[in-house]
Amino acid sequence: MTAGALDHLLAQGYVILAEVIGPDTVAEVRRQLDPYLQGRYPGRNDFEGLHSERVYGLLDKAPVVAELVAHPQVLALLDQVMEPQYLLSACLAIQLNPGETCQTWHYDDAFVSMPKPRPWYFASAIWAIDEFTADNGATEIIPGSHRWGDEAVEGRPAETVVAEMPPGSVVVFLGTTLHRGGANHTTVKRLAISPQYGAPWARPQETFMLSVRREMAARYPVRVQELLGYSIHPPFMGHADGRHPRKHLDPDFRDDGISTRSATFWEDWEVGTARPQGSRPR
Numbered sequence: 001m002t003a004g005a006l007d008h009l010l011a012q013g014y015v016i017l018a019e020v021i022g023p024d025t026v027a028e029v030r031r032q033l034d035p036y037l038q039g040r041y042p043g044r045n046d047f048e049g050l051h052s053e054r055v056y057g058l059l060d061k062a063p064v065v066a067e068l069v070a071h072p073q074v075l076a077l078l079d080q081v082m083e084p085q086y087l088l089s090a091c092l093a094i095q096l097n098p099g100e101t102c103q104t105w106h107y108d109d110a111f112v113s114m115p116k117p118r119p120w121y122f123a124s125a126i127w128a129i130d131e132f133t134a135d136n137g138a139t140e141i142i143p144g145s146h147r148w149g150d151e152a153v154e155g156r157p158a159e160t161v162v163a164e165m166p167p168g169s170v171v172v173f174l175g176t177t178l179h180r181g182g183a184n185h186t187t188v189k190r191l192a193i194s195p196q197y198g199a200p201w202a203r204p205q206e207t208f209m210l211s212v213r214r215e216m217a218a219r220y221p222v223r224v225q226e227l228l229g230y231s232i233h234p235p236f237m238g239h240a241d242g243r244h245p246r247k248h249l250d251p252d253f254r255d256d257g258i259s260t261r262s263a264t265f266w267e268d269w270e271v272g273t274a275r276p277q278g279s280r281p282r
C-alpha cells in the first residue's frame with residue numbers, strides 16, 4: 001500500500017486503486033457470476049435499482065470473489081482505518097442495466113445510530129468488472145463528505161467525483177462518505193462487485209453463517225474465514241456454543257493467540273464436567 005493511497009482515503013473519504021486485478025481474474029468473476037445475472041435477481045426498489053440486478057451471498061456462489069474480498073491492497077488500507085478483527089458485512093454484485101437512474105446519495109454505515117459527524121465503523125469497496133464511465137453509471141462520490149454532519153445533501157454546494165476506472169480497479173471509501181451509483185445512459189451493462197466491511201462488534205448486513213454453506217467457508221483461506229465471522233473479537237465476542245467458531249470448520253483448530261480473558265473464558269467452560277480450569281477450548 002502506498003502512503004499516498006491511505007492519505008487520500010483519510011483526507012477525501014475515498015481512493016481509487018487502478019487495475020489491481022488482472023484480466024484473467026476479471027473474466028473468471030464474470031464467468032462464475034454469469035448464471036446468476038440472467039434476470040433472476042432484479043433490483044426490488046429504487047435503491048437497489050429497478051433497472052439493476054443484485055446478487056448477494058457471493059461467497060457461496062462465486063468463490064473467485066474471495067480474491068477481491070481479501071485482496072492484499074484493499075486489506076492493507078482497511079487494516080489502517082478499521083478496528084482489528086473487522087468483518088465482512090456484505091458482498092454483492094451490482095449490475096446496472098441500460099436505463100438505470102442515479103441512486104440517492106447515501107453513506108454505507110447508516111446502520112449506526114449515532115449522529116454525524118463521527119468516525120466511520122464500516123468501509124466499502126466497489127470493484128469495476130466492466131469499465132466504469134460517467135455514461136454507464138460509475139459510482140459518484142462527494143469528496144470530504146465523511147466529515148459532514150447529518151444535514152441533507154440538497155442545498156450544499158458539493159463537488160462530486162465520478163469514479164471512472166478500467167476493469168480490475170477498485171474504489172475504496174469510508175462508511176461515512178456520501179456516494180451513489182450513477183445513471184446508465186448506455187446500451188451496455190455495468191457490473192461491479194462490492195465487498196463491504198464493518199467493525200468487529202457491529203452486526204454485519206448479511207448473515208453469512210446462513211448464506212455461505214459451511215463446506216464452502218471451509219475451503220477459503222483463513223483470512224476470508226475470519227472476515228466471514230469465523231473469528232473472535234477479544235475477549236470472546238463471536239464464540240459459538242462456547243467454542244472458537246473456527247473449530248466449526250476445523251475441529252483441530254487451536255487459537256494460540258487468544259488473550260488472557262479469552263483463555264479464561266474457553267477454559268472455564270466444559271459441558272458435563274465440573275472441571276473448571278486447565279482444559280483447552282473444546
Ligand SMILES: O=C(O)CCC(=O)C(=O)O
Binds near residue numbers: 103108137139192
Ligand atoms: O453501484 C454503485 O456504484 C453504488 C451502489 C451503492 O452505493 C449501494 O448500493 O450502496
